[in-house]
Amino acid sequence: MNIYNTLSRKKEEFIPLHAPNVGLYVCGPTVYGDPHLGHARPAITFDVLFRYLQHLGYKVRYVRNITDVGHLENDADAGEDKIAKKARLDQLEPMEVVQYYVNRYHKAMEALNVLPPSIEPHASGHIMEQIEFTQKILDAGYAYESEGSVYFDVEKYNKDYRYGKLSGRNVEEMLETTRELDGQSEKRRSVDFALWKKASPEHIMRWKAPWSEGFPGWHMECSAMGTKYLGEEFDIHGGGMDLMFPHHECEIAQSCAALGKDSVRYWMHNNMITIGGQKMGKSLGNFITLEQFFTGNHPLLSKAFSPMTIRFFILQAHYRSTVDFSSEALEASEKGLERLLEGYARLLKLEGAGPMASASPVFDLRSDCEAAMNDDLNTPVVIAHLFDALKTINLVHDGKASISAGELAELKEVFGLYLEKLLGIKDESAQNKGTEAYQKAIDLLLNIRLEAKKNKDWATSDRIRNELSALGFEIKDTKEGFEWRL
RNA sequence: GGUACUUUGGCCGAGUGGUUAGGCACCGGUCUGCAAAACCGUUGACGGCGGUUCGAAUCCGCCAAGUACCUCCA
Numbered sequence A: 001m002n003i004y005n006t007l008s009r010k011k012e013e014f015i016p017l018h019a020p021n022v023g024l025y026v027c028g029p030t031v032y033g034d035p036h037l038g039h040a041r042p043a044i045t046f047d048v049l050f051r052y053l054q055h056l057g058y059k060v061r062y063v064r065n066i067t068d069v070g071h072l073e074n075d076a077d078a079g080e081d082k083i084a085k086k087a088r089l090d091q092l093e094p095m096e097v098v099q100y101y102v103n104r105y106h107k108a109m110e111a112l113n114v115l116p117p118s119i120e121p122h123a124s125g126h127i128m129e130q131i132e133f134t135q136k137i138l139d140a141g142y143a144y145e146s147e148g149s150v151y152f153d154v155e156k157y158n159k160d161y162r163y164g165k166l167s168g169r170n171v172e173e174m175l176e177t178t179r180e181l182d183g184q185s186e187k188r189r190s191v192d193f194a195l196w197k198k199a200s201p202e203h204i205m206r207w208k209a210p211w212s213e214g215f216p217g218w219h220m221e222c223s224a225m226g227t228k229y230l231g232e233e234f235d236i237h238g239g240g241m242d243l244m245f246p247h248h249e250c251e252i253a254q255s256c257a258a259l260g261k262d263s264v265r266y267w268m269h270n271n272m273i274t275i276g277g278q279k280m281g282k283s284l285g286n287f288i289t290l291e292q293f294f295t296g297n298h299p300l301l302s303k304a305f306s307p308m309t310i311r312f313f314i315l316q317a318h319y320r321s322t323v324d325f326s327s328e329a330l331e332a333s334e335k336g337l338e339r340l341l342e343g344y345a346r347l348l349k350l351e352g353a354g355p356m357a358s359a360s361p362v363f364d365l366r367s368d369c370e371a372a373m374n375d376d377l378n379t380p381v382v383i384a385h386l387f388d389a390l391k392t393i394n395l396v397h398d399g400k401a402s403i404s405a406g407e408l409a410e411l412k413e414v415f416g417l418y419l420e421k422l423l424g425i426k427d428e429s430a431q432n433k434g435t436e437a438y439q440k441a442i443d444l445l446l447n448i449r450l451e452a453k454k455n456k457d458w459a460t461s462d463r464i465r466n467e468l469s470a471l472g473f474e475i476k477d478t479k480e481g482f483e484w485r486l
Numbered sequence B: 001g002g003u004a005c006u007u008u009g010g011c012c013g014a015g016u017g018g019u020u021a022g023g024c025a026c027c028g029g030u031c032u033g034c035a036a037a038a039c040c041g042u043u044g045a046c047g048g049c050g051g052u053u054c055g056a057a058u059c060c061g062c063c064a065a066g067u068a069c070c071u072c073c074a
Helices: A037-055 A082-090 A094-111 A123-140 A154-160 A171-178 A220-230 A241-259 A290-295 A307-315 A327-349 A362-374 A379-397 A405-422 A436-454 A458-470
Strands: A002-005 A010-013 A021-026 A059-064 A143-146 A149-152 A193-198 A213-216 A234-240 A264-270 A273-275 A323-325 A474-477 A482-485
Touching (some): A021 A037, A021 A220, A037 A059, A037 A094, A037 A264, A037 A290, A082 A094, A094 A290, A123 A143, A123 A149, A123 A193, A123 A213, A123 A241, A149 A241, A154 A171, A154 A241, A193 A241, A220 A234, A234 A241, A241 A264, A290 A307, A307 A323, A307 A327, A307 A379, A323 A327, A327 A379, A327 A405, A436 A482, A458 A474
Parallel strands (some): A234 A264, A273 A323
Antiparallel strands (some): A002 A010, A143 A149, A149 A193, A193 A213, A474 A482
16 A cells, blocks of 8 residues: 655555564544544544554554653743643642543544554653663763753754754754744753753652653653554654654654664654634634534534544545534535445345346445555545445445346445445444334334325324424335334 | 645535546435435536646646644644
């Protein structure tokens, strides 16, 4: 398959370092707040990649970290990190905050049908590794200690390697534009970044290190944990585009400085989600949590949207495009998804007959979907192919076309493979059907209605329909009789 | 200011040189006691100007508009 590599800004053929094993690392959430739409996109994107690589026969070790040490707040809050701040404000243990939001994150991911990664390491559980990694960089001469903190020497590193190759930044220019703004800091240069930070007295998350009691810098966990679980060199590193600079740039520098070589072969970045053309952000007030989507409890939402609708909506855009969220767009996706799922249910009940057509479009579905996935995970095109197949399914269902047993078997297999296994779309309404007795009771009512209809007793028939509708049932009359759903 | 990128029909969203993407909506039709649903079908587009080419939504240049990153963020 081909993967767009941010490093080369080109699509490249994916060749694993140690086939059939593949190492995949993705930047996970910082757990100091409720999971929101922004967490859903990378999780779903790389979930599909994880599923597809496995489908291709690779043994994938998928590492997605939990950032529970917290990134530094801005300079005004010098030295305080998000989790520590949240814990202090709520008078909780930092790990209480972490546990609470990790649980919430897992719950949301499960609802979105995102498979759990192979390893989900916590930054707080890998302080030793981060200290060792920092020491390696110091030993290699690319870092310096200052007042108990350790900083990465970007200028020196840039002389031997090249800092900024991922995001296209030029260190000389960065130094020129920022040098004068820099006051008396512990850092030699404003572009230098912290590998270890000495904790201020009020900072409650702290660990002992050779340099001071403190905590690791923001980028260290990914270098340390990535190489710990996937080796000094591994295949794919993913994350949001906003992490390209400085986070991933610094990661590259750290790993390269410590190990003398690049760790990551393919860098993949998913684009952002916008709301009304604007980025979603806490400071912009257009922030919507996943729970708010599931319940519809937000002024920007016209109604509740199911997790599968969110998942489908995200997959209807390519992962490298921005995707603009609106209630309208979501409603459009919801309807399309429903149609697709009903078609799939219909397909599973179909029976084949007639002669085998040798050049049936059914047999193109597999190769078309495969080609789309191989082209940098083009899920919107896969979905378009499924909609094309849906047309065939409906024609057969309506008796306007016939299909051979062989074609039907292929269609069922491929449709199910892509929709359920690879895109990870499942029919949620199946869970809403209730017990068998309950279903039979509803069927009984609707059968009575059917009889009333036969007798042209419209009063009874309409009464049953209207009252069930009022209770939230959706009644559909069909040729054979009826269908219903809650 | 620097860096990266975007601009496709009413809306969402694929597509990188020549052939229908797809979804939603609209419209027409089938079905129906009525209605809904479902199904079928049709219409409709490539920001502006110039260039390369037999031919450009697709390549190049300029212009315009917009977004993100450079500071916590997926």
